[in-house]
Amino acid sequence: MFLEQFIAYIKYEKRYSPHTVAAYESDLAQFYTFLNHPEVVIGHPSEITHHHIRNWMVELMNQKLTSRSINRKVATLRKYFKFLLQGNHIASTPTARIQTPKIAKHLPVVVEEEKLSRMLDNNEIFTTDFKGRRDKMIVELLFGTGMRLSELLGITEADINTYEGTVKVLGKRNKQRIIPLNKELKLLLQEYLLLKKSEIFANKSLKLIVTDKGADAYAKMIYLIVQKYLNYISTQDKKSPHVLRHTFATSLLNKGADLNAIKDLLGHASLSATQVYTHNSVERLKSIYKQAHPKAN
Known part of the structure; x- marks a missing residue:
């Protein structure tokens, strides 16, 4: 329910592009897939802690994702939990204690x-x-x-x-x-x-x-x-x-x-x-x- 409300919010109120909306949907789907497995099922977003997010980040690192990709996914979570906080669905955001990995600075790649x-x-x-x-x-x-x-x-x-x-x-x-x-x-x-x-x-x-x-x-x-x-x-x-x-x-x-x-x-x-x-x-x-x-x- 909350996911659908959030997607509707960024699609119709914030008017994000279809490409951006699809990226947000994909990130959140991956996060909830990671959270919910046979041993543990997360019901309400208030049950999610910073430990869950950190564990997900470790999993993403193990999958060899770049720091930039991980940071983008964490940014999606920040936006999602901020939305829930503003709607009084959660008392605090679990992303507040999350530190994202540093991104190595690379010069823009160009062709001659x-x-x-x-x-x-x-x-x-x-x-x-x-x-x-x-x-x-x-x-x-x-x-x-x-x-x-x-x-x-x-x-x-x-x-x-x-x-x-x-x-x-x-x-x-x-x-x-x-x-x-x-x-x-x-x-x-x-x-x-x-x-x-x-x-x-x-x-x-x-x-x-x-x-x-x-x-x-x-x-x-x-x-x-x-x-x-x-x-x-x-x-x-x-x-x-x-x-x-x-x-x-x-x-x-x-x-x-x-x-x-x-x-x-x-x-x-x-x-x-x-x-x-x-x-x-x-x-x-x-x-x-x-x-x-x-x-x-």
């Missing part, structure tokens, strides 16, 4: 901009049929706008303004923003929309990105498409839509773009989230210095 640009310009890689134009548009949109995967999946045809050269996206916490499109991307979108209109699909989705059969695209599909094409230019392990977002931001920063402008384009709530890209630029400068300066070594 020149290699990516050459790959996107290679007519032998992307076919000219609907599927090929769609795949190219996905990679171009992620790299050319820096939008998130969830934002890409949420775009409808009506959100594209080819006359103004902009795309409207719905970001975290349902915040809308307008992102400009470069000339090449605008032309590609126009071409794609014409192809999509001419395709004979069983069901015509109004979402911009659709499957080969015309249904709404889904996260796994986008991941596989991005991985497929990044395999042409990169041997690094991480080849995800977020890598293209990182590449977009790093590219702008390297070319002198204002940090606040990058923040607005990415849809970050605060500048601190954007500043992580300055570290990539510093590392790039160090690399250039070592290669070019006679006293570097």
Whole structure:
């Protein structure tokens, strides 16, 4: 009962994205599966203690989950128990005494901009049929706008303004923003929309990105498409839509773009989230210095 109330709260009152709601549901389902086994059955949330949460965290560590993943799951519990506390369903929250593992700081993973640009310009890689134009548009949109995967999946045809050269996206916490499109991307979108209109699909989705059969695209599909094409230019392990977002931001920063402008384009709530890209630029400068300066070594 409480789980259903909480999910309804974040879905309809907080208006979290479907992707975020699904993540919360999954985390809470995993937690209750861990709690309830033949020997012990937890009935009311007030029976849950910080010991239960700590034991779950140990189990997650044994499953080799990263600190970042564990922290995200604990954040879900914090939100859930805060909701129960505010509704007077529990007297105190068991997460108050929980310390989350420290996250090792890693620089954002990017791909080489020149290699990516050459790959996107290679007519032998992307076919000219609907599927090929769609795949190219996905990679171009992620790299050319820096939008998130969830934002890409949420775009409808009506959100594209080819006359103004902009795309409207719905970001975290349902915040809308307008992102400009470069000339090449605008032309590609126009071409794609014409192809999509001419395709004979069983069901015509109004979402911009659709499957080969015309249904709404889904996260796994986008991941596989991005991985497929990044395999042409990169041997690094991480080849995800977020890598293209990182590449977009790093590219702008390297070319002198204002940090606040990058923040607005990415849809970050605060500048601190954007500043992580300055570290990539510093590392790039160090690399250039070592290669070019006679006293570097």
